[in-house]
Amino acid sequence: MPLIQIAGSDRFAYKTKPSAETVMLAKGVKLHTVSATDIEAVDPLTYEVVRHRLAAITEEMADGLKRMSGSVVVTDCNDFGSTILDESGDAVIVGLYNLELAASVDMAVKWTLEKRSEKPGIRPGDMFLCNDPWVGGGIHQNDVTVMAPLFHDEHVFAWTAVICHQVDLGGVSPGSWSVEGRDVFWESTPIPPVKIVENGEIRSDIEDMYLRRSRVPRLVALDLRAKIGSNNIAQAQITQLIAKYGPVTVKAVMKRMMNDAESRLRAKLSELADGEWNAVAHQDSFRHDDRDIYKIVLKMTKSKDRLVFDFSGTDKEAEGFANCTYAGLRAGVLPMVMTQLCADIPWSPGGLYRCIDIISEPGTINNCNFPAGIGKASVASCWATQNVTAECVATLLAIHPDHRKSLMCVSCGTWDLALLAGLDQRGAPFVTMICDSMAGGLGARSDQDGVDTGGVATIPMGRVADVEINEFSFPMLYLWRREETDSGGPGRFRGGAGGSSCFIPYDSPLGGVHMVVSATGKALPQSSGISGGYPAGTQHDVLLRDTNVLSMLKSGRIPADLKDIDGETHVLQAHLEGALGMTDVYYTHWQGGGGYGDPLLRDPAAVMRDLQNNKVSLSAASKVYGIVLDGGGNIDGAATETHRCYLRRVRAGLEPATSEGAE
Amino acid sequence: MMKIDDNLELKPDGTVTCSHCGAEVGPDRHNPMAKAIRHERPSSVAEPGIRADPVFFTDRPIVIRQVSCSGCFTVLLTEIVPGDEPQHRHWQLSDA
Numbered sequence: 001m002p003l004i005q006i007a008g009s010d011r012f013a014y015k016t017k018p019s020a021e022t023v024m025l026a027k028g029v030k031l032h033t034v035s036a037t038d039i040e041a042v043d044p045l046t047y048e049v050v051r052h053r054l055a056a057i058t059e060e061m062a063d064g065l066k067r068m069s070g071s072v073v074v075t076d077c078n079d080f081g082s083t084i085l086d087e088s089g090d091a092v093i094v095g096l097y098n099l100e101l102a103a104s105v106d107m108a109v110k111w112t113l114e115k116r117s118e119k120p121g122i123r124p125g126d127m128f129l130c131n132d133p134w135v136g137g138g139i140h141q142n143d144v145t146v147m148a149p150l151f152h153d154e155h156v157f158a159w160t161a162v163i164c165h166q167v168d169l170g171g172v173s174p175g176s177w178s179v180e181g182r183d184v185f186w187e188s189t190p191i192p193p194v195k196i197v198e199n200g201e202i203r204s205d206i207e208d209m210y211l212r213r214s215r216v217p218r219l220v221a222l223d224l225r226a227k228i229g230s231n232n233i234a235q236a237q238i239t240q241l242i243a244k245y246g247p248v249t250v251k252a253v254m255k256r257m258m259n260d261a262e263s264r265l266r267a268k269l270s271e272l273a274d275g276e277w278n279a280v281a282h283q284d285s286f287r288h289d290d291r292d293i294y295k296i297v298l299k300m301t302k303s304k305d306r307l308v309f310d311f312s313g314t315d316k317e318a319e320g321f322a323n324c325t326y327a328g329l330r331a332g333v334l335p336m337v338m339t340q341l342c343a344d345i346p347w348s349p350g351g352l353y354r355c356i357d358i359i360s361e362p363g364t365i366n367n368c369n370f371p372a373g374i375g376k377a378s379v380a381s382c383w384a385t386q387n388v389t390a391e392c393v394a395t396l397l398a399i400h401p402d403h404r405k406s407l408m409c410v411s412c413g414t415w416d417l418a419l420l421a422g423l424d425q426r427g428a429p430f431v432t433m434i435c436d437s438m439a440g441g442l443g444a445r446s447d448q449d450g451v452d453t454g455g456v457a458t459i460p461m462g463r464v465a466d467v468e469i470n471e472f473s474f475p476m477l478y479l480w481r482r483e484e485t486d487s488g489g490p491g492r493f494r495g496g497a498g499g500s501s502c503f504i505p506y507d508s509p510l511g512g513v514h515m516v517v518s519a520t521g522k523a524l525p526q527s528s529g530i531s532g533g534y535p536a537g538t539q540h541d542v543l544l545r546d547t548n549v550l551s552m553l554k555s556g557r558i559p560a561d562l563k564d565i566d567g568e569t570h571v572l573q574a575h576l577e578g579a580l581g582m583t584d585v586y587y588t589h590w591q592g593g594g595g596y597g598d599p600l601l602r603d604p605a606a607v608m609r610d611l612q613n614n615k616v617s618l619s620a621a622s623k624v625y626g627i628v629l630d631g632g633g634n635i636d637g638a639a640t641e642t643h644r645c646y647l648r649r650v651r652a653g654l655e656p657a658t659s660e661g662a663e
Numbered sequence: 664m665m666k667i668d669d670n671l672e673l674k675p676d677g678t679v680t681c682s683h684c685g686a687e688v689g690p691d692r693h694n695p696m697a698k699a700i701r702h703e704r705p706s707s708v709a710e711p712g713i714r715a716d717p718v719f720f721t722d723r724p725i726v727i728r729q730v731s732c733s734g735c736f737t738v739l740l741t742e743i744v745p746g747d748e749p750q751h752r753h754w755q756l757s758d759a
Contacts, residue, residue, distance in 0.1 A: 280751035537712035648736035653702035
């Protein structure tokens with residue numbers, strides 16, 4: 001059925017508004033605040049001590065979460081967020097984890113203040129759970145927020161919030177990634193903020209409602225307690241801070257942190273050139289068997305000390321599971337502003353957002369209405385929004401003689417999802433997302449190559465689980481995980497290489513496992529380059545059926561290439577759900593980072609180094625970088641220059657000069 | 664002179680020139696690449712980075728578009744996009 005906006009769904013679609021309006025709407029609760037004079041009165045030393053203490057608390061929240069969680073996605077891959085917010089829901093500081101999550105938690109807290117303060121009320125010892133991306137707090141339903149008001153003297157003093165990716169919350173497909181889904185009703189049902197903890201006790205009725213939908217309720221229950229515990233850690237620490245420095249001083253520091261972030265970003269923007277930058281990000285396929293390509297367009301205007309992100313012209317929301325809500329759009333913008341423009345500025349989103357205007361039309365793929373499908377939003381339209389934002393911000397930064405060193409081309413164009421489910425080697429049900437594409441290639445810089453398998457731009461502390469951890473936790477056996485040749489975008493400075501993993505199901509009582517694959521960037525690459533730099537290579541997933549891999553392993557041979565394995569080869573479309581049998585082999589190859597500058601201007605010695613390190617193939621060295629080797633395998637300088645002249649003309653559509661031959 | 668990126672400079676007279684050969688690429692800051700050469704080819708020429716033929720995944724044409732300096736043919740912009748879409752990547756600087 002076509003996407004028709006559900007009557008009444010507007011109530012859940014949070015529209016950002018000034019904090020003063022939230023304060024007015026939060027009628028059922030008293031909010032603690034301070035005056036401008038109080039903020040001004042904090043001495044610099046106290047400011048720095050308390051500011052750093054708050055930053056440390058977000059780290060302690062993260063440590064606590066990781067110690068209590070049972071999910072590899074959290075414990076080993078750091079796919080979560082920790083945030084401290086002020087009394088009205090403005091984010092004071094975010095931890096260095098998944099910035100997508102931290103960028104939208106303010107919306108969920110504000111919605112809760114506005115809609116829950118009278119009924120059921122917000123009281124000491126309460127915590128609220130939310131996984132409704134229209135409300136905010138996460139980008140898709142797997143992102144579950146637990147947010148807690150911190151009371152002081154009967155006033156809401158602040159909020160703490162923890163979000164992490166839950167491996168399964170129901171829906172048609174394991175992992176809640178419904179690749180055949182048409183709208184949100186194929187997916188896990190979003191839960192708007194509900195009081196999960198009341199007066200310090202978990203509400204069992206709400207918990208049952210929450211866990212009943214999951215294929216792995218015990219694991220999700222453990223993560224719920226981890227998030228509650230993490231909030232408890234933060235609340236205890238902030239309470240100690242208040243006891244030591246007084247509520248006025250602590251709150252004044254929180255407000256000044258946001259003011260400071262705002263003023264410093266404004267100052268930096270004022271140093272940059274005014275102008276308008278336009279870019280586009282594409283995604284191929286929104287669901288199984290969908291062969292269309294979707295675009296997000298951005299006009300970023302920088303004028304004096306403001307940035308305007310105008311997404312007008314972006315494609316209309318589409319059937320599938322790859323749209324994102326307005327929270328996802330914000331989560332596409334802010335992380336790229338923080339990582340490229342704010343490396344030397346406190347990450348206080350509440351202040352940074354004051355320098356940014358966002359223009360977007362509801363009903364588009366990165367600002368969709370209910371019930372558009374959003375099960376893949378975080379790594380689909382939200383991620384593509386990051387890509388287009390990163391490109392525009394990087395191109396703006398390229399102009400400034402000092403700040404250009406902070407630019408980074410688009411990193412790891414999207415997530416290469418492989419999700420496994422079934423019975424593990426201990427006979428227990430399991431569902432997990434394999435997070436190997438957390439080792440994506442980072443984009444090139446203006447003065448250096450991107451970091452090979454360096455990560456993803458939006459999760460500074462993101463990491464890939466050890467092969468051994470995955471093999472210990474799940475019924476799988478790796479044949480390899482490695483960097484991939486020619487995956488980094490060519491350029492004068494090359495984008496970081498992406499990587500690949502190849503594995504088989506192993507030791508499950510069922511023999512094989514169930515698998516969901518969702519990975520775009522196959523029809524066209526998604527990590528764009530800038531200043532002439534090429535995009536990274538495309539994503540590439542291959543399934544080999546009925547192979548001889550087990551007999552190879554029995555005879556002591558470990559395949560090192562797909563060509564070493566006999567079997568039926570299937571190059572996979574973007575989306576697939578099905579069985580991965582005992583003799584099947586799955587190969588997943590995710591994207592690298594975009595390149596910077598013309599690859600024909602790359603130092604030949606650097607290309608040679610890349611050749612020796614298998615970052616670049618002989619084919620790319622010749623066809624893209626224009627390198628010619630002599631009989632001894634060394635660079636032939638004269639022939640290289642001739643070949644580069646030839647390639648320059650070919651690229652421009654000109655007839656090559658007769659004396660310039662192709663090598 | 665203001666360096667714009669790895670390849671372009673804004674001259675005091677307002678023209679945009681190639682930093683490698685000095686050729687004028689654009690007449691002013693609002694049309695910074697108006698005089699550059701634009702050329703489009705099937706994306707397959709960008710292999711080996713293109714791992715599989717786009718025809719396998721989509722019915723739309725996928726092309727590599729490049730904008731090059733008209734003097735030395737240094738590539739100023741590279742994109743791989745659906746060939747049936749106009750060029751969305753462009754920029755301009757505001758008046759000083």
